[in-house]
Amino acid sequence: MQQAIIGFHLDEDHHWVAELACGHGQHVRHNPPWQNRPWVITEQGRQEKLGLLLDCKKCEETGSMA
Template identity: 55%
Template structure:
């Protein structure tokens, strides 16, 4: 399964987006919804990925509006 999904309409050419919100995928993993139109899985799976904040609703809320480096947008620029 990919870490993020590309938006088919090609929105977003900047590599820095803003987190607009979150939802859970079918497996219960948290996914950030980005202003560029892309999405990014944000998993807490120690020791490889340590994102304890994603498990807490208040901490997720604090991330909304924060900048996020979108890997899909970076690839589009290459």
């Protein structure tokens, strides 16, 4: 189920987590060559991704939103 990014925060390991409209979070790491997301390392890049839809794995597992 796709959900909009409404914010970001750093987890306890200092990895960026996208805060989704459903209340869940999803890591958005920049870890080349496996994950190429250079936008996540700058404030401007993260701000530009607000509203972007991501597949929420937790919503898909439960079949509903939070």
